[in-house]
Amino acid sequence: MIQLEKVSKTYWMSKENAIHAVLETSLEIKKGEFLIITGRSGSGKTTLLNLIAGLTRPSSGRIFLDGQDLWSLTDLQQSLMRNRKIGFIFQFPSLLPSLTALENVVLPTIFNTDHAKGTGTPRAVELMETVGLKDKLNAYSRQLSAGQQQRVVVARALLNQPELLLADEPTSDLDEQTELEIMDMFQQIHRASGITIILVTHSTQLVRYGTMSIHMAGGVIEKTENHQPV
Amino acid sequence: MNLTRLALRNIAGSAFRSWVVAICAFLVAGFAIAILLILRGTENSLHLAIDRLGADIIVVPEGTATKVETALLMGNPTQVWMPRSNLEKVSAIQGVVAASPQLYLSTLNNASCCTVASMFLVAYDPETDFTIEPWLNRTIGRGLNLGEAVGGTHVFVPEGEQNIKIYGYFVTLKANIEPTGTGLDQSMFITFDTARDIARLSTKLAEKPLIIPENSISAVLVRLEPGADPMTVSADIIRQVPGVTPITSPNMFQAYRQQMNGLLASVLMVLGITLILSGLLIGLVFSMAANERRRELGVLRAMGATRNFVLRSLLLEASLLALEGGLAGISFAVLVIFLFRDLIMRSFGFPFLLPNPGLLLVEILVGLALALASVIIAAMVPAYRISHLEPALAMRE
Amino acid sequence: MKIIGAVLIVLSLVVAIVPMFTDCQSQGRAIVLENGKTIPMKCHWSGVAELVVAIPLFVLGVMDIINRNLLVFRYLSILGIVLGIFIILIPTNLIGVCISPEMLCSSVMRPILILAGIFVVVANLAGVWISFKSQNKPV
Numbered sequence: 001m002i003q004l005e006k007v008s009k010t011y012w013m014s015k016e017n018a019i020h021a022v023l024e025t026s027l028e029i030k031k032g033e034f035l036i037i038t039g040r041s042g043s044g045k046t047t048l049l050n051l052i053a054g055l056t057r058p059s060s061g062r063i064f065l066d067g068q069d070l071w072s073l074t075d076l077q078q079s080l081m082r083n084r085k086i087g088f089i090f091q092f093p094s095l096l097p098s099l100t101a102l103e104n105v106v107l108p109t110i111f112n113t114d115h116a117k118g119t120g121t122p123r124a125v126e127l128m129e130t131v132g133l134k135d136k137l138n139a140y141s142r143q144l145s146a147g148q149q150q151r152v153v154v155a156r157a158l159l160n161q162p163e164l165l166l167a168d169e170p171t172s173d174l175d176e177q178t179e180l181e182i183m184d185m186f187q188q189i190h191r192a193s194g195i196t197i198i199l200v201t202h203s204t205q206l207v208r209y210g211t212m213s214i215h216m217a218g219g220v221i222e223k224t225e226n227h228q229p230v
Numbered sequence: 231m232n233l234t235r236l237a238l239r240n241i242a243g244s245a246f247r248s249w250v251v252a253i254c255a256f257l258v259a260g261f262a263i264a265i266l267l268i269l270r271g272t273e274n275s276l277h278l279a280i281d282r283l284g285a286d287i288i289v290v291p292e293g294t295a296t297k298v299e300t301a302l303l304m305g306n307p308t309q310v311w312m313p314r315s316n317l318e319k320v321s322a323i324q325g326v327v328a329a330s331p332q333l334y335l336s337t338l339n340n341a342s343c344c345t346v347a348s349m350f351l352v353a354y355d356p357e358t359d360f361t362i363e364p365w366l367n368r369t370i371g372r373g374l375n376l377g378e379a380v381g382g383t384h385v386f387v388p389e390g391e392q393n394i395k396i397y398g399y400f401v402t403l404k405a406n407i408e409p410t411g412t413g414l415d416q417s418m419f420i421t422f423d424t425a426r427d428i429a430r431l432s433t434k435l436a437e438k439p440l441i442i443p444e445n446s447i448s449a450v451l452v453r454l455e456p457g458a459d460p461m462t463v464s465a466d467i468i469r470q471v472p473g474v475t476p477i478t479s480p481n482m483f484q485a486y487r488q489q490m491n492g493l494l495a496s497v498l499m500v501l502g503i504t505l506i507l508s509g510l511l512i513g514l515v516f517s518m519a520a521n522e523r524r525r526e527l528g529v530l531r532a533m534g535a536t537r538n539f540v541l542r543s544l545l546l547e548a549s550l551l552a553l554e555g556g557l558a559g560i561s562f563a564v565l566v567i568f569l570f571r572d573l574i575m576r577s578f579g580f581p582f583l584l585p586n587p588g589l590l591l592v593e594i595l596v597g598l599a600l601a602l603a604s605v606i607i608a609a610m611v612p613a614y615r616i617s618h619l620e621p622a623l624a625m626r627e
Numbered sequence: 628m629k630i631i632g633a634v635l636i637v638l639s640l641v642v643a644i645v646p647m648f649t650d651c652q653s654q655g656r657a658i659v660l661e662n663g664k665t666i667p668m669k670c671h672w673s674g675v676a677e678l679v680v681a682i683p684l685f686v687l688g689v690m691d692i693i694n695r696n697l698l699v700f701r702y703l704s705i706l707g708i709v710l711g712i713f714i715i716l717i718p719t720n721l722i723g724v725c726i727s728p729e730m731l732c733s734s735v736m737r738p739i740l741i742l743a744g745i746f747v748v749v750a751n752l753a754g755v756w757i758s759f760k761s762q763n764k765p766v
Contacts, residue, residue, distance in 0.1 A: 047622075055532055056622035062331050083534020090625070094529045098243030099236075110232055111534040156533075384728060416728075565745065569738030571730040 398435025
């Protein structure tokens with residue numbers, strides 16, 4: 001489903017000083033895979049995720065999503081694709097503070113006119129129930145715990161029934177207990193819908209949740225493993 | 231949930247930024263419309279006054295042009311005199327088709343009708359007059375009789391009385407002229423006969439007598455032949471009638487016009503500075519805000535918002551704030567000018583009239599458009615920059 | 628609520644004090660009858676009436692500040708609107724001021740009172756609106 005061909009991302013700090021966040025990396029991810037990417041800070045794992053989502057442009061190489069070259073698309077086409085096919089869970093708190101939890105979940109519907117008015121809301125309520133926050137529909141992000149906020153973000157990511165779920169260190173701000181709860185939730189979602197999940201984490205212990213794992217260092221993939229999830 | 235609601239929520243969510251932008255819009259719009267109202271209102275007033283005076287040229291004693299114009303514009307009475315013989319001399323000049331004399335008088339300090347302390351009193355000659363009589367014929371069907379008067383819009387009969395007392399003499403108010411916004415609104419018009427009657431009886435009835443010098447008039451109102459050039463006729467008047475100054479209709483109130491232009495220049499400069507400062511402040515505030523919300527906007531992009539959407543969203547917020555602040559500023563400015571019109575006129579020394587509702591609406595829209603434009607232009611640069619940032623970059627710490 | 632209360636207190640002071648310095652009597656003008664007695668003009672009575680309205684407005688402002696109940700605030704605001712309307716009507720329709728535009732009571736006192744009255748009405752309308760909005764605040 002996803003193919004990276006010799007993808008590099010280089011940041012130029014000055015004329016001579018370049019940082020290779022990702023270096024000549026090739027990768028293939030099949031549909032339905034639950035990929036866990038591990039590595040230390042600065043290993044390039046977040047950059048890799050951003051490249052896959054089209055949130056940053058590669059310095060060289062090509063990226064294919066469902067056979068389509070990501071960077072041959074216009075901004076509008078890319079945005080539509082992101083809206084329909086990709087759900088994103090960020091490392092930082094990403095709820096809009098001026099909206100309630102429900103309004104946050106419904107947000108992806110305003111970016112494309114596929115949805116008839118108001119059809120997003122019932123599904124949003126359903127998703128809030130699925131993540132266990134049925135009673136927090138009208139709460140603002142400041143009224144929710146970090147764990148609850150992440151669950152709302154997951155609900156939002158799933159609103160448009162995406163084919164791909166990208167999670168960038170979704171549990172790094174959480175305590176161990178909550179972390180396990182969130183990871184269990186991901187696993188449940190993976191089993192229930194067969195959605196492709198790519199999850200970035202610095203914790204190698206979480207590798208057991210996935211069907212595939214890669215370890216990154218210095219911008220390249222050091223190790224690739226396939227396994228049965230626990 | 232749509233673009234507009236999102237914008238509204240964002241505005242509600244950040245009080246400081248919203249207030250700054252709204253206040254800037256308030257100032258720009260309020261200022262703009264205040265200037266528009268006063269300047270256009272003044273022009274309007276002057277035109278109406280000139281129309282009401284109805285003369286192509288007013289001939290006054292040399293050196294009294296400003297005094298007379300002030301009397302007509304602001305209602306401050308003045309007494310100027312020149313020989314009656316000037317009337318014949320002026321009438322004889324080529325191009326003059328009608329000439330009518332007027333006497334400029336004033337009432338005493340405590341005129342009982344309570345309108346103004348000393349009221350400007352204009353006496354005209356019904357035989358030769360071509361401005362007031364025609365209007366009277368249209369309005370009340372005849373001219374003024376002895377003891378009758380026509381008043382400007384602010385002249386009235388005191389409660390409980392039938393007549394206005396001037397110099398101990400009772401005058402009947404027959405009609406009121408429509409408002410001009412000038413001193414004519416506080417002036418009273420009587421015939422020569424009534425004026426002389428008042429003068430005669432004032433020695434007995436009033437504290438101070440009304441004195442009309444023998445064989446003297448204050449001004450001659452001139453109507454020209456169609457096609458005659460006012461400047462040429464004025465030149466002739468200066469040459470052939472010594473000791474007078476002709477004031478031509480287009481040049482009437484020239485002193486005021488110049489004063490206005492001077493005021494206009496400085497006021498426009500202040501508006502210009504306000505616009506620039508506003509623009510900079512808004513640009514700064516929006517820059518700060520856009521930076522603060524960098525991550526949030528990056529998240530929106532990740533969810534499928536196009537660059538265009540983000541730009542539109544930011545500009546919509548700015549526009550809504552501009553409209554809100556602009557409307558408030560305009561309402562406040564219009565209210566203040568409307569309520570304090572008399573005070574403003576007296577403080578600055580020039581008249582102005584408020585426009586009719588239709589014109590007022592147009593001027594309001596102009597003020598609003600200015601506020602909107604200035605805010606959007608100011609917000610455009612930071613908004614564009616942020617919306618075109620790579621999402622991953624936007625979301626970096 | 629507190630802000631509105633403070634605003635109303637300030638406005639009530641304006642409404643009470645301005646007429647004292649801008650009515651004709653303070654300018655040395657009054658109607659002198661033939662028997663030598665001085666009677667104040669309309670503007671003076673308007674000023675007195677405004678004082679009568681300003682006092683309850685002041686009290687209302689204080690109550691706005693110390694009150695904590697949303698419903699009470701709403702009712703206080705409705706009363707405030709009524710007071711504001713009276714502040715506007717007194718120098719215009721109910722009693723009035725001198726007609727001459729030259730007099731200070733007409734060119735300064737009346738406009739200030741009308742403006743203050745409008746602000747009182749607007750502030751209290753905002754209060755009513757806030758009282759409804761706060762009630763519907765989400766959990």
